[in-house]
Amino acid sequence: MSKREAFIEKLREIAVSTPTEIIEVPDKVEGFGTVVYESQTCSACKKCMDVCEVDALDIQLTLNLPEYLAATIPEDGFRSKNREALVFLLQHLKQNGEVQAISVPTGLPGYGSISWVQDKCIACNKCVEICPENCLTLEKQYDLQAVIGEVVSPPVVEVKEWEPFIICFVCWECSHAAADLAGLMHLHYPANIRTIRVPCSGAVEPIHIMTAMQNGADGVLVTGCLFDECHYGGDDELAGNFMQYDFVQFWKQVFEGIGLGGRLHIDFASAAMGIKFTEIVTEFVQQIEELGPSPLRGKLEVEE
Ligand code: FES
Numbered sequence: 001m002s003k004r005e006a007f008i009e010k011l012r013e014i015a016v017s018t019p020t021e022i023i024e025v026p027d028k029v030e031g032f033g034t035v036v037y038e039s040q041t042c043s044a045c046k047k048c049m050d051v052c053e054v055d056a057l058d059i060q061l062t063l064n065l066p067e068y069l070a071a072t073i074p075e076d077g078f079r080s081k082n083r084e085a086l087v088f089l090l091q092h093l094k095q096n097g098e099v100q101a102i103s104v105p106t107g108l109p110g111y112g113s114i115s116w117v118q119d120k121c122i123a124c125n126k127c128v129e130i131c132p133e134n135c136l137t138l139e140k141q142y143d144l145q146a147v148i149g150e151v152v153s154p155p156v157v158e159v160k161e162w163e164p165f166i167i168c169f170v171c172w173e174c175s176h177a178a179a180d181l182a183g184l185m186h187l188h189y190p191a192n193i194r195t196i197r198v199p200c201s202g203a204v205e206p207i208h209i210m211t212a213m214q215n216g217a218d219g220v221l222v223t224g225c226l227f228d229e230c231h232y233g234g235d236d237e238l239a240g241n242f243m244q245y246d247f248v249q250f251w252k253q254v255f256e257g258i259g260l261g262g263r264l265h266i267d268f269a270s271a272a273m274g275i276k277f278t279e280i281v282t283e284f285v286q287q288i289e290e291l292g293p294s295p296l297r298g299k300l301e302v303e304e
Pocket of ligand 1: 171172173174175199200201202223224225229230231232240241
């Protein structure tokens with residue numbers, strides 16, 4: 001199973017409601033997008049298919065005539081195969097009235113329609129770059145519903161004496177030290193969190209967040225060094241914490257879409273900020289208390 005397939009399967013497993021909104025993908029978040037195709041100018045050269053490493057593109061030997069006829073049609077001569085095909089297509093339309101798509105005669109190059117599979121696409125942009133006719137573009141949008149389909153909401157279960165259970169990823173360099181300092185200072189924050197040390201906040205992957213939720217967490221908190229102080233990039237805009245911040249903004253929208261809104265948060269504290277770390281945790285625990293138990297608990301109970 002590819003990484004993308006594993007990701008989508010996990011997404012389907014933790015979804016508790018059907019997404020309705022198209023998600024905007026932040027600039028720095030790679031791997032997610034929508035390929036838009038304009039068939040009018042496509043010469044069916046298949047270069048986009050050749051360059052795609054995940055087989056997200058295919059060619060259909062059909063033409064969408066309404067779109068095709070909207071293009072400027074050359075009127076001089078019938079010498080080439082392509083022009084013969086054009087006449088054939090126009091005549092076919094005339095004969096059949098409201099034709100939406102027709103088959104391309106075998107052996108006639110230069111005609112066809114590219115189809116795109118969002119499930120497989122990793123938004124690498126290679127097909128866009130190689131297309132000689134500029135008929136492909138990559139939009140920073142993601143249609144969650146198209147990927148995970150309709151979701152059956154799990155039953156609501158009554159949880160007695162519930163306490164929030166929160167997974168908190170702490171970066172080894174700063175926020176973990178901040179948590180330690182909070183302990184040394186005898187600062188009290190809710191004992192509802194389980195910390196997991198990671199080398200950098202940027203090392204937390206979506207699959208880690210989803211797995212935490214799938215295993216019963218009511219919320220996930222990611223913490224890292226202050227902006228400009230990440231040990232993997234400092235003030236570089238590609239530093240781990242900068243990148244993770246944008247990722248989490250995207251993932252918050254994904255969580256919203258699948259019925260887990262408000263259960264993911266990212267924040268930052270330096271090693272000297274025991275008090276700040278305490279505040280971050282306390283506020284997030286309060287937020288989860290207001291939301292109540294994760295609706296995934298119903299799913300877990302059904303599966304048990
Ligand atoms: Fe702490 Fe990167 S090392 S967030």
